[in-house]
Amino acid sequence: MSHLQEEDRLLIQEAVDKFILDNYPFEEKEKRLAELGQYGGHWGTFAELGWLMLPFAEEAGGLGGGIADVQVLLQAFGRGLIAEPFSEVVLQAGKALEFCAPESSREQLLLPLMSGEQRVVLAHGEVSADADFSAVTCIAETCAEGYRLTGSKRVVCQAGSADRYLVTAKLNNEPALFLVDAGSDNLERYEYLTIDTRYASDLQLDGVTVPAAALVATGEVVAEGVRDALLYTFAGLAAEVHGIAKNLRLMTAEYLNTREQFGTKIANFQALQHLLADMVIAEEEIASLAWLMSNVWEMEDSTERERLIRSTKARMCVAGRQLAEIAVQLHGGVGVTDELIVSHYLRRMVAIDALYGDSQQQLLWLAQQV
Amino acid sequence: MMRLSAEEQAFQKQVRAFIRDNLPADIKYKVDNNLLLKKDDHVRWQKILGDKGWFAGGWPEQYGGAGWSETQQYIFDQENALAGAPFIIPYGVNMVGPVLYNFGTEEQKEKYLPGILSNDTWWTQGYSEPNAGSDLASLKCSARREGDEYVINGTKMWTTQAQYADMMHILVRTDDGGKKQEGITFLVLDMNTPGITISPIITIDGVYHTNQTFFDEVRVPVANRVGDEGDGWKIARFLLEHERTAIADTGAKSRGVAAIKQRLQVMEQERPGQPQNLLFKMRLAEIESELTAVIALEQRLIADWQAGKPVGYGASALKVRATELQQSLSVLIADLNGPYKAAYEVDYVDQGKVVDDPTPSQLASGGGYLYLYGRCASIYGGSNQVQRNIIAKMVLG
Numbered sequence: 149m150s151h152l153q154e155e156d157r158l159l160i161q162e163a164v165d166k167f168i169l170d171n172y173p174f175e176e177k178e179k180r181l182a183e184l185g186q187y188g189g190h191w192g193t194f195a196e197l198g199w200l201m202l203p204f205a206e207e208a209g210g211l212g213g214g215i216a217d218v219q220v221l222l223q224a225f226g227r228g229l230i231a232e233p234f235s236e237v238v239l240q241a242g243k244a245l246e247f248c249a250p251e252s253s254r255e256q257l258l259l260p261l262m263s264g265e266q267r268v269v270l271a272h273g274e275v276s277a278d279a280d281f282s283a284v285t286c287i288a289e290t291c292a293e294g295y296r297l298t299g300s301k302r303v304v305c306q307a308g309s310a311d312r313y314l315v316t317a318k319l320n321n322e323p324a325l326f327l328v329d330a331g332s333d334n335l336e337r338y339e340y341l342t343i344d345t346r347y348a349s350d351l352q353l354d355g356v357t358v359p360a361a362a363l364v365a366t367g368e369v370v371a372e373g374v375r376d377a378l379l380y381t382f383a384g385l386a387a388e389v390h391g392i393a394k395n396l397r398l399m400t401a402e403y404l405n406t407r408e409q410f411g412t413k414i415a416n417f418q419a420l421q422h423l424l425a426d427m428v429i430a431e432e433e434i435a436s437l438a439w440l441m442s443n444v445w446e447m448e449d450s451t452e453r454e455r456l457i458r459s460t461k462a463r464m465c466v467a468g469r470q471l472a473e474i475a476v477q478l479h480g481g482v483g484v485t486d487e488l489i490v491s492h493y494l495r496r497m498v499a500i501d502a503l504y505g506d507s508q509q510q511l512l513w514l515a516q517q518v
Numbered sequence: 519m520m521r522l523s524a525e526e527q528a529f530q531k532q533v534r535a536f537i538r539d540n541l542p543a544d545i546k547y548k549v550d551n552n553l554l555l556k557k558d559d560h561v562r563w564q565k566i567l568g569d570k571g572w573f574a575g576g577w578p579e580q581y582g583g584a585g586w587s588e589t590q591q592y593i594f595d596q597e598n599a600l601a602g603a604p605f606i607i608p609y610g611v612n613m614v615g616p617v618l619y620n621f622g623t624e625e626q627k628e629k630y631l632p633g634i635l636s637n638d639t640w641w642t643q644g645y646s647e648p649n650a651g652s653d654l655a656s657l658k659c660s661a662r663r664e665g666d667e668y669v670i671n672g673t674k675m676w677t678t679q680a681q682y683a684d685m686m687h688i689l690v691r692t693d694d695g696g697k698k699q700e701g702i703t704f705l706v707l708d709m710n711t712p713g714i715t716i717s718p719i720i721t722i723d724g725v726y727h728t729n730q731t732f733f734d735e736v737r738v739p740v741a742n743r744v745g746d747e748g749d750g751w752k753i754a755r756f757l758l759e760h761e762r763t764a765i766a767d768t769g770a771k772s773r774g775v776a777a778i779k780q781r782l783q784v785m786e787q788e789r790p791g792q793p794q795n796l797l798f799k800m801r802l803a804e805i806e807s808e809l810t811a812v813i814a815l816e817q818r819l820i821a822d823w824q825a826g827k828p829v830g831y832g833a834s835a836l837k838v839r840a841t842e843l844q845q846s847l848s849v850l851i852a853d854l855n856g857p858y859k860a861a862y863e864v865d866y867v868d869q870g871k872v873v874d875d876p877t878p879s880q881l882a883s884g885g886g887y888l889y890l891y892g893r894c895a896s897i898y899g900g901s902n903q904v905q906r907n908i909i910a911k912m913v914l915g
C-alpha cells in the first residue's frame with residue numbers, strides 16, 4: 149500500500165525517470181561496472197532524493213513509505229537496470245535493522261544508512277541461503293572485547309560496496325545480529341562478478357572481534373526480522389521484475405514490427421505473434437503479482453503473507469525468465485548480443501531468481517506447508 | 519537401439535582408449551568445467567586426432583580421410599564428447615571440406631584439403647548478413663566480376679571464429695535479377711586479402727565468439743569459386759544438412775547427465791535425505807528420459823542415412839529437441855549451484871586456466887556459461903521457429 153500522498157508518489161516517479169534518463173544510459177554499462185567496483189556510483193544522489201529513507205517509519209526518521217512506494221522506484225530500477233545496491237542496503241539490510249533493532253537504538257542505527265553516509269549490506273546466506281534462519285551456522289562467542297564471530301557467508305550481493313555488514317550468527321544457540329566493519333581484522337572477502345554483471349562476495353570470518361555495541365539484537369526477533377526483511381525485499385522486487393518484463397515486451401513488439409525477413413515484417417508470422425502473446429500473458433501475471441505485493445505487508449496473518457510472498461517469488465521468477473527467454477529468441481542473433489539490453493534483462497532475471505531461495509526452493513517451502 | 523557389429527564395437531573400444539590416453543588434461547579440465555575453449559585447444563586436439571588418422575575420419579580415403587561409415591562417425595563423435603574432448607569445429611572439416619571434394623576442382627582440392635586435414639588452415643563461415651538471417655537467400659554481399667577476379671563489397675554477420683580464421687567460405691550475390699536463390703555463388707577467400715575488417719561481437723555470455731566482417735573492394739581470384747556462378751544456394755543446402763545432425767551433439771548431453779549424477783551423489787552424501795536432493799533427481803530423470811528419445815531419434819536418422827533413405831523432417835525434429843534439451847539441461851546444471859547460480863566469473867570462463875582448488879563461484883560459473891551461451895542454440899543453425907516451419911510445410915505440403 150502507498151503511505152504517501154499521491155503527489156509525493158508522482159514526484160518520486162518523475163525523479164526516478166529523470167535520474168535514469170540523465171545518468172543511466174545503457175551504453176555506458178562498462179564504465180558503470182568499473183565504478184561499481186571501486187564504489188562511488190550515484191549513492192549520493194539516492195540520498196539527496198530521499199530514496200534511502202523511503203521505506204522507514206517516520207518515528208525512525210524515515211519517510212514512512214509503503215511497499216507500493218518502494219515499488220515505484222524498483223519498477224524503474226528494473227527498466228533501467230540500475231545496479232546501485234538499493235535493494236541490498238535499503239531493503240535487505242535496512243529493513244532487517246528496522247525489524248530487529250530495539251526501539252531505543254533503531255533510529256540511531258538507521259540514520260547513517262538513510263543519510264547515505266554508510267552502506268550496510270545483509271550477510272546472511274550460507275550453504276543454503278534461504279530466508280530461514282535454520283541454516284545459519286556462523287557462531288558468535290563472548291570475549292573480552294565483546295564478541296568473536298566465526299563462520300562463512302556466501303553470495304553477499306554488493307558486499308564490496310559496503311562499509312559494514314549486518315551479519316547473522318548464533319549466540320548461545322540463539323539467533324543474533326551484528327554490525328561488523330568491512331575492514332575488520334580476520335575478515336576475508338572474496339569478490340566475484342555475478343550473472344547480472346554486478347558483484348557479490350563470499351565472506352570468511354575467522355574470529356572477527358567486535359565491540360559489545362555491535363550486537364544489534366538477539367533472540368527470536370532476529371530470526372523473524374531477517375526473514376521479514378527478505379520477504380519485504382521479494383515483495384519489492386516483484387516491481388523490478390515487472391519493470392523488466394514490461395520493457396522487454398515493449399521492445400520485442402517494436403522489434404517484430406521493424407525487423408523484416410522473407411520480404412515482410414516478422415510480426416506477420418503467426419508463430420511469433422503467439423510467442424509475443426505468451427510474453428504479454430506472463431507480463432500480466434507479473435503485473436498482478438506486483439500489485440498483490442503492493443499491499444501484502446498490511447496483512448494481519450503473517451503465515452498467509454509469507455505464503456503469498458513465496459508463491460510470488462517462485463512464480464514471478466519462472467514467468468519472468470520464460471518471458472525474457474522468448475524476448476531473446478524473438479530478437480534472433482541480436483538478442484544474444486551483449487550490446488543489446490535484452491540479454492542483460494535475462495541475466496538480471498537469473499540473479500533475482502537466485503536471491504535467497506530460487507523458485508525451486510520457494511516451491512519446496514510451499515510444498516512442505518501442505 | 520543401434521546395434522553395433524563386432525568390428526564397430528572393437529572400433530568403439532579403440533576410440534575410447536585412445537582418447538582416454540591422449541586427451542590433454544588442461545583441455546579436459548575446460549570441457550569438464552564448461553569453460554570456453556580457445557583456438558589453440560581445438561587445434562591441439564584436432565592435430566592429435568589427425569596424427570592418428572581420425573580427424574576427418576568420415577572423408578573418403580582418397581582425400582585423406584578414413585572412409586568411416588555414418589555409424590563409425592557417430593561412434594567417434596559420441597566417444598569424443600563423452601570423454602570430455604572438445605567438440606570438433608565444423609567450419610573446415612565438416613562444412614567446406616565435403617563441399618570441396620564434392621563440388622571443387624582438382625586444383626581446389628589439392629590446394630585446400632591438406633590444410634583442413636592438418637589443421638594448419640582455420641576456416642570461418644560467412645553466410646548470414648544483418649538483413650539475411652532466417653531468410654538467407656536474400657543476402658546482398660556482392661561479388662562483381664572484373665576479368666579474373668571477383669570484387670566483393672558488403673558485410674557478413676555472425677562470422678564465428680573469424681578472428682582466428684585463415685580462410686572463409688562465403689556466399690555472395692553475383693546476380694541481382696531473377697530468383698534470389700539463383701544469383702548466389704560460393705567462394706573461398708583468404709582472410710588476409712586487403713579490404714577485410716573484422717569487428718568483434720560480444721555475446722550474451724560476455725565472451726568473444728563471433729564477429730561482423732566487412733568487405734570493401736576485396737579482390738578474390740575467380741579460381742576461388744566452387745561450382746558455377748549461381749550454384750551457391752545448392753551448395754549451401756548440401757552443407758547445412760551436414761551441420762544439422764552435428765548440432766544434436768548428444769554425447770555432450772550424456773556427459774552432462776553423468777556429471778549431474780555424480781554431483782547429486784555427492785550432495786546426497788553431504789546432506790543426506792534433503793527433499794531438495796530428490797527434486798533434483800526427479801528433474802534429472804526427466805531430462806534423461808528426454809535424452810533417451812533424442813538419442814533414439816538421432817540413431818534412427820543415422821541408420822536411414824546409411825541406408826540411403828531420405829530423412830525428411832526428422833533432421834528438423836532432432837535440431838529442435840536437441841537444442842531444447844541442451845537448454846533445459848543447462849538450467850538444471852545452473853540450478854544445482856543454489857545461491858551461486860548468481861555467480862558468473864567471466865574471466866575464469868574465458869581464460870579457462872586450470873585452477874587446483876576452484877572457488878564455489880568459479881565452479882558455478884561454467885553453469886552460467888552453459889545457460890547463457892545455450893540461448894544461442896535455438897537461434898543459429900536455422901532457428902527453432904524456422905525448423906517448425908520446415909516440418910509443417912513438409913507435412914501440410
Ligand SMILES: Cc1cc2nc3c(=O)[nH]c(=O)nc-3n(C[C@H](O)[C@H](O)[C@H](O)COP(=O)(O)OP(=O)(O)OC[C@H]3O[C@@H](n4cnc5c(N)ncnc54)[C@H](O)[C@@H]3O)c2cc1C
Pocket residue numbers: 407409410414417419420477478479480481482484642643644645646648649650651652653675676677678721727728894897898899900901902903904907
Ligand atoms: C552465436 C551465433 C553464431 C553464429 N555463427 C554463424 C556463422 O558462423 N556463420 C553464419 O553465417 N551465421 C552464423 N550465425 C547466424 C545465424 O545463423 C542466424 O542468427 C540465424 O539464421 C537467425 O537469423 P537472425 O539472427 O537474422 O534472426 P532473424 O531471422 O531476424 O529472426 C528473428 C526471429 O524471427 C523468427 N523468424 C524468422 N523468420 C521466421 C518465419 N518465417 N516464421 C517464424 N519465425 C521466424 C526467428 O526464429 C527469430 O525468432 C550465428 C548466430 C549466432 C547467434
